[in-house]
Amino acid sequence: MTRPIPEHAEYPDLEVGHPKHEAAGAEAVIRTLDASIRSMGPVRAARLLLDLNQKDGFDCMSCAWPDPSHRSAFEFCENGAKAVTWEATPLKVPSSFWAEHPVSSLQDATEYWLGQQGRLVEPMYKPAGSDHYQPIGWDRAFELIGERLRELDSPDEAAFYTSGRTANETAFLYQLFVRAYGTNNLPDCSNMCHESTGTALGEVIGVGKSTIAYDDFGKADLVIVMGQNPGTNHPRMLTALEETKRNGGQIVAVNPLPEAGLIRYKNPQKVRGVIGRGTAIADRHLQIRSGGDLAMLQAVSKRVLDAEAAAPGTVLDHAFLAEHTAGYESFAEGLADLDEAEVLRATGLTSEELDDLAARYIAADRVIITWAMGLTQQRRAVDTIKEIVNLLLLRGNIGKPGAGASPIRGHSNVQGDRTMGIWEKMPDEFMDALAREFSFEPPRRHGLDAVDTLHAMRDGKVKVFIALGGNFVGAISDTAAAEAAMRGAKLTVQISTKLNRSHVVTGEEALILPALGRTEVDLQETGPQFVSVEDSVCAVHASHGSIAPISDEVRSEVAIVAGIARATLGDATDIDWSGMERDYDVIRDHISRVVPGFERFNEDVRRRDGFVLPNGPRDSRTWNTATGKAQFSTNALDGIECPPGRLILQTLRSHDQFNTTVYSLNDRYRGIKKGRDVVFVNPDDLTELGLADGDRVDVISEWPGEPDRALPNQRIVAYPTARGCAAAYFPEANVLVSISSTAIGSNTPVSKAVIVRLEPVG
């Protein structure tokens, strides 16, 4: 049965309460069980939740937080359970859905409504000129893709998107197909996510990944959590931060918002967390102005250098600096005349707060800095992350226990997908290995990333768009421009588990290919298969589905990619797609000869704990950089200019969503219920602007030389965010971000700093 489509993004029942000061606790446990049992039934729910993150079970498909090696029976959190429940729903999108709903009738449907319709269970095809999807057989669907790809003038007229839930085996097969077809157009969600991290770390320490292991949190004296909301987006990270506290370490949170999980945590896995007061997390919260992190890091480094000058030989790790780093002199020189007034303006912090952070940093022998989207989705993101490394290097905080740089990844396998070659600019060594293993010459010219794919589609240069998971038009910035570009394509193909915006904003022709999810048994000719993933700390382990597939028609992502490859390339290569589809060990054998660190992949991944990939900076303080050393960098300081009467708006996630997937309309920790049409603003800014809590406003973003963009009719919520800053929910607020606003060096959309004005409605 289909339900009526609600009016687009209008929430008449919206309720606004007070923000919470603690995360998890008994309420989280109750909500987990309640939601799971209601949508899956008690037996299926128990089966799945007990398998979640266990050594013979499946990997949580939500975030990329790692698992401890000693696991309890309940190694999941509320949001992990929501992700499982969402995927493992027994509800199916019926064939009648498409007969009843022309594509044009779904244009106002929200992501929430689309996701509620259930699992996609049969391949569907929308012919050119038609407003309806209709069933199509798998073989015909593959042939059609093959025909369209072969018709193109150049393989560079197609783009192949990947979302970070894709497992290693699938990702490897997919990039192999794309390169055998002849292009490096492999945009992925990482382009919108941690690209800035990879760019910065790759350049200055030689590896674009975290330099810590899971148990380093328990050994750290100080953890600085920057631009991240772990209570919602990496909930079990709070258990690691609790360990830091229990072992006597300190935590400083740097965030414009006082996020619940950063204040207090009640560990739902422990009796003391369910009934006790929980653990206070942040010893200090620095309520930074959006985009002020570069200035803050420079100011702290400057104070560390000043302390060394005042007591030479007592503050810096001179042995480390001499042996392992390059560029220290010019870095120190660059900071000598740092403008304190400019720092205070850019950060919104006081000198005392900066002194305090520097003092804590100097007092700690082992420091970890973690970060996520609050840093990466900024115009100066790459330089900001390089400043994190500068600060860490000063006291040798990379490559020793309890210390390091730790980007916390988003999607459960986004890091592994990169390791497997999902990148528009993989290095030559990878291409050489691919060429050797499969006897073909992969294209060397760099391909298109996510933003450039849109530009190319808009200009008619990319005509076929294939997505392995995700929701490209829902997730990328500048919704209107993105959708116009997508509609200009000849063919769009979505390989998906559930409906989203990208299924209703299509090219002339469109295909939906339904895929198995992580929870489901993946049965191929040689028996049940497993896949593998890499987490935020470079640990690789297996994931085995445990419940029967939602329908016999649904295929595994590996089978779908192999099917497309066979239909497109035929005998053009010697690659045995069918052999890999029959037995994923064959894929892993190929990977073992192409990707460093995977030499004994099939053996290592079968160990109960999986294995940890080698990491030069972490393991041996070796640096694969231009100088062979960890590289200090010198970065100019320019804060965000915000004209009077304007605010810097960030777009962020509610507690009840996973990216463009909206599980419910509530955001419990921020006190929001039954709606998403809100804009959070500091009460003092409201007074200054002549506005008040409860007012309805259009949020208008301003772009030099481009038209304004509008997010209409939002309810103002007076909220303790930093002065001059505001926040609204992603993906709705993507309409406000110009496609031309991207981070320098990484081309990541600047989703965290949009200059806006608020105009009263009516």
Ligand SMILES: Nc1nc2c(c(=O)[nH]1)N[C@H]1C(S)=C(S)[C@@H](COP(=O)(O)OP(=O)(O)OC[C@H]3O[C@@H](n4cnc5c(=O)[nH]c(N)nc54)[C@H](O)[C@@H]3O)O[C@H]1N2
């Ligand atoms: N439940 C759930 N889990 C998820 C996801 C999800 O949507 N739902 N998404 C996954 C993905 S793909 C990712 S990438 C991660 C995202 O994880 P996060 O990065 O935690 O996600 P955001 O909601 O974007 O939150 C950004 C945080 O940065 C802060 N911030 C904004 N601007 C600034 C700034 O200028 N400076 C500083 N210091 N802080 C700032 C915001 O206040 C907010 O707390 O989570 C992953 N996990």
Ligand SMILES: Nc1nc2c(c(=O)[nH]1)N[C@H]1C(S)=C(S)[C@@H](COP(=O)(O)OP(=O)(O)OC[C@H]3O[C@@H](n4cnc5c(=O)[nH]c(N)nc54)[C@H](O)[C@@H]3O)O[C@H]1N2
């Ligand atoms: N304004 C703004 N924009 C942002 C961000 C922001 O903070 N602000 N964050 C950015 C970030 S960090 C990211 S990572 C991107 C996310 O961009 P994407 O990864 O493209 O988006 P998701 O919403 O994670 O994709 C959800 C869809 O994936 C499909 N799916 C789920 N599970 C599976 C599976 O197992 N197999 C297959 N084949 N499909 C599956 C479902 O159909 C679901 O609807 O968005 C970015 N966009």
Ligand code: SF4
């Ligand atoms: S912390 Fe992330 S990976 Fe772990 S159970 Fe929760 S949502 Fe899943």
Ligand SMILES: [Mo]
């Ligand atoms: Mo992400």
